[in-house]
Amino acid sequence: MSEGRATILETILAHKDEELAVRRAELPEAELRARIAAETAPELRDFKGALVERAAAGVPAVIAEIKRASPSAGEIRTEFDPAWLAGRYAVAGAAALSVLTDRDFFGGDDAHLAQVRAASGLPALRKDFTIDPYQVSEARLLGADCVLLIVAALDDNTLTACLQRAREEGMAALVEVHEAAELDRALAAGADLIGINNRDLNTFQTRLETGLELAERVPDGVMLVAESGIHARTDIDRLAAAGFTAFLVGESLMRADDPGAALAALLAG
Numbered sequence: 001m002s003e004g005r006a007t008i009l010e011t012i013l014a015h016k017d018e019e020l021a022v023r024r025a026e027l028p029e030a031e032l033r034a035r036i037a038a039e040t041a042p043e044l045r046d047f048k049g050a051l052v053e054r055a056a057a058g059v060p061a062v063i064a065e066i067k068r069a070s071p072s073a074g075e076i077r078t079e080f081d082p083a084w085l086a087g088r089y090a091v092a093g094a095a096a097l098s099v100l101t102d103r104d105f106f107g108g109d110d111a112h113l114a115q116v117r118a119a120s121g122l123p124a125l126r127k128d129f130t131i132d133p134y135q136v137s138e139a140r141l142l143g144a145d146c147v148l149l150i151v152a153a154l155d156d157n158t159l160t161a162c163l164q165r166a167r168e169e170g171m172a173a174l175v176e177v178h179e180a181a182e183l184d185r186a187l188a189a190g191a192d193l194i195g196i197n198n199r200d201l202n203t204f205q206t207r208l209e210t211g212l213e214l215a216e217r218v219p220d221g222v223m224l225v226a227e228s229g230i231h232a233r234t235d236i237d238r239l240a241a242a243g244f245t246a247f248l249v250g251e252s253l254m255r256a257d258d259p260g261a262a263l264a265a266l267l268a269g
Contacts, residue, residue, distance in 0.1 A: 006168045007072050008204060012105055013153055015028055016129045029134050036169065042114070045123035047096055047172040048193055049147035051223065054095040055168065055245040060236050063225065064094040064263055065250030066106030066116060075104035075107070082112040083119035088251075088260025091119040093267050096146075098125045113143045125174060129153055133165035136173075148171035148195075152183040155181055159189050180237060183214055192222055195248065199228035208235065215242040233269040 021077055035041070054061035066085050069075045099116050100108035108128075108248045117124050126144035130136060131153055139147045149162050166173040175191035178200060186194055196211040202215075206229040216242035218224055225246040226239045236247055249266065 009152060012071070012129055013131060015104060016102075016131055019130060020132055020134065023138065024134060027138075029137070030139050032134070032141060036137060041141045042049065042117065042143040044140075044170050045117075045145045047123040047125065048223065049119075050095045051225075051246045052241045059093070059206075060240065061095040061246040062093070062263065062265060063096045063098050063248040064089040064092075064253060064259070065098040065100070065127070065248060066112065067098075067100040067250050067254055069105075070204075070251070071105050072116050072199075073251060076251055080107070083115045085254075085259055085261050086116040086120035086122070088258065089263055090122055092260040092263040094120075094122060094263060095246070096123045096125065098127045098250065099127045099144075101126055101142075110142050117143050118128060130162060132158065133161045136162050136165040136171070137169060140169040140171055140193055144171065146174055146193075148174050148176060149191075150176045150177075152178065156189065159185065163191065176227065177214070180208060180214060182219060183217055187219070187222070193225065194218065195220055195225040195227045196244075197227040208238070211239060211244065215239075215244060218243065233266055236266070237269075 051061040066082050068077055068080045089097060097116055097120060099112050100106040101110050102108050113124055113126060123145040125146040125148060126139040127148050130147055130149055136147050147166055163173055172193055174193050174195045176188045176195040176197050177186050178197040196214050198208050198210045199206045208229045211226050213222055224244045225248055226244040227248040230249045231245055231252045253259040253262050
């Protein structure tokens with residue numbers, strides 16, 4: 001923790017640590033993994049493959065996000081139906097979906113994952129604050145095809161352990177960074193799907209140049225996903241020119257009357 005007032009990220013992580021303890025008590029890790037081994041988890045969909053396929057066709061691979069609220073923006077969407085949103089995104093051409101499952105800070109719910117996958121047929125990312133390999137397996141049981149690993153929230157050992165667990169479960173892992181030191185750590189851990197977040201997770205301020213600057217440091221063979229601050233096709237084109245092949249778009253779509261129509265317009269250019 002930093003001195004003085006805790007940052008938003010620190011506050012969330014402290015709460016997530018308490019939440020994790022409760023979840024472990026309710027469903028011990030051995031039982032969690034036994035359920036997955038018994039094939040009670042939904043069949044996996046190829047999250048990264050869906051992005052690669054779209055990018056290979058010369059179309060922006062958009063990961064469309066389903067999010068009710070955020071700590072920085074408050075309530076984003078009052079009429080919130082995850083299944084309807086997922087269906088609209090699928091029709092509009094989303095490559096994959098991102099689903100906020102954190103309840104206390106983002107108004108999400110674990111149940112939204114199953115609803116979204118059933119309504120869309122698309123692979124889904126569980127977007128939450130993963131701080132332990134337990135949550136990777138938990139995401140698999142809930143139906144996630146990809147898990148988010150935020151480098152700022154993890155030490156090197158935990159990051160490596162979470163990446164390894166994702167591979168064991170057959171899932172993709174979107175490793176998120178927002179500064180050069182975090183990018184170096186992600187690459188050292190072996191991440192091959194890296195999200196560069198243009199939003200500072202301590203201040204929640206957005207700066208598109210963050211992604212443009214960090215992309216220059218990423219070697220060939222690593223797929224880049226741009227996160228946050230994408231509002232128009234010009235933003236996508238600018239990021240694509242810097243090496244990004246996938247784009248996670250959330251708030252600008254969720255504020256639209258019809259997020260599906262907004263996504264279609266974004267893809268049309």
